[in-house]
Amino acid sequence: MSVNSPFLEAELFSVAPMVDVTNSAFRRVARVFTKRAMLYTEMIAAEALCHGKTNLIKHAGNELPCVLQLGGSDPRRLALAAKIGEDFGYSCINLNAGCPSDKVQQGRFGAVLMKDPDLIGQCVSAMMNAVSIPVSVKTRIGVDEFDNEDFTRYLIGTIFGYGCRHVIIHARKCWLEGLSPKENRTVPPLDYDRVYNLKNDFPDLNITINGGITDLCQCVIHLNHVEGVMLGRAVIDNPYLLAGVDHELFGDDAPVKSREQCFYELLDLAETFLSEGHKLQHLAIHVLNLFAGCPGARNYRRYLSEHMTQEHAGVEVLEKAYAAMQ
Ligand SMILES: Cc1cc2nc3c(=O)[nH]c(=O)nc-3n(C[C@H](O)[C@H](O)[C@H](O)COP(=O)(O)O)c2cc1C
Structure with a gap:
């Protein structure tokens, strides 16, 4: 067995x-705020890559470090x-091995795999043997x-x-039937202790907690118990949260950038992005909540969401959205 x-x-x-x-x-966009955090791709079906759809995983090199997340249940694929x-x-x-959407279940991957922990093991083992970079689940x-403590211990x-x-x-657990993917992210209760307790049984396992x-501040508390923290929706709701990560969690000396500083760096990024032939909206959608909680944030968001989809929308749309806050 390879470890x-x-x-x-x-x-x-x-x-x-x-x-x-x-x-x-x-x-x-995330790299404007943090150079140190690990980023992930969206889930990519292994089958799609095996069929040559590698355009799905193209990246600009400066997004790294980044994890490619795969969906599938065939170890060889x-x-x-x-x-x-x-x-x-x-x-x-x-x-x-945790996503409960119908589409994913039909493909027999995602959360349904939890009912067959050995298959998860076979998949991860085949993946580890195929690459020299780390593989996680x-x-x-x-x-x-x-959904009890014994099951979690058995699965892990x-x-x-x-x-x-x-x-x-x-x-949190998920229900494969009866709850939508969105409800499966809110309805089943969170049980952080269940995750923490795994460290007693598996001290050599690196655990990242999510949910x-x-x-x-909450990250710091979790990091007293496990090796890593992962945040999803909080980053959508407030991308500026990422600006504190390098200083506050990784201990970098550089002070936390202000929102304004981040915004000006985003303008430069938008210039580059547009010059590559992309549409502004595909970048701007990720900064709609940049000023969440600040005075005028609603005006910024409204202006940006109304104008970013216009044909030929350029960097000036971001500038005017910013001006709309004043
Ligand atoms: C819009 C959206 C899409 C998601 N897509 C995936 C996915 O592709 N793969 C995955 O493992 N989890 C996916 N998740 C779940 C998140 O990775 C995460 O586990 C979940 O949102 C709980 O973390 P949070 O409370 O910090 O958001 C998705 C969540 C959201 C909100």
Whole structure:
């Protein structure tokens, strides 16, 4: 059995994989705020990569470090997709074993895999054998009727037994039927202790905790118990939160950039982005909440959302949105 242990420094803090959000444009925006955090792709179906759809995983090099998240349940296909990801320069590969959407269940991957921990183990083992970069699994504490402490220990223990040394755990179970993916992110209660307790049984396992974390103070508390924290929706709601990560969590000397400083750097990024032939809206959508909580934020957001989709929208749309706050 090969053991895959590296836990990269960046994984102290990561931004969660989110379909339709954490694409390349999002990650370029995120890099204005943090150089140190680990970023993720959206979930990419392993089958799509095996069929040559590698345009799905193109990235601008300066988005790294970044984890490619794969969905699938066929160890050989996942291994091939992982190798493609490694060749594209991704820092790590992650297997999605926690996403409960119908589409994903039909493909027999995501959260449904939790009902077959050995299959998760076989998948991750095949992926680890195919690449020389770290491979992790993202899962939850339970699924349907499998939701007690013993099950969580069995699930994680099985993955550990196959040699995987990093799991990301969303600290709530999911219901495969009866709840929408969105409800599955709010209705089942969070149980952080269930995740913390795993450290007693698996001291050599690197654990990243996820679910409901909304600020960096909470991150510090979690980091007293586990190796990494992962935030998703909090970053959508307030991308500026990322600006504090390098200083406050990674201990960098450089002071935290102001929102204004970030905004001016985003203007430069937008220039580059447009010059590459992209549309402004694909970048601007990730900064609609840049001024969340500030006076005039609503005017900024309204102006930007109304104008960013216009044909030929340029950097001036961002500038005018900013001016609308005053
Ligand atoms: C819009 C959206 C899309 C998501 N897509 C994925 C995905 O592709 N893969 C995945 O593992 N989790 C996905 N998730 C779940 C998040 O990665 C994360 O586990 C969840 O939102 C809980 O973390 P949070 O409370 O910090 O948001 C998604 C969540 C959201 C809100």
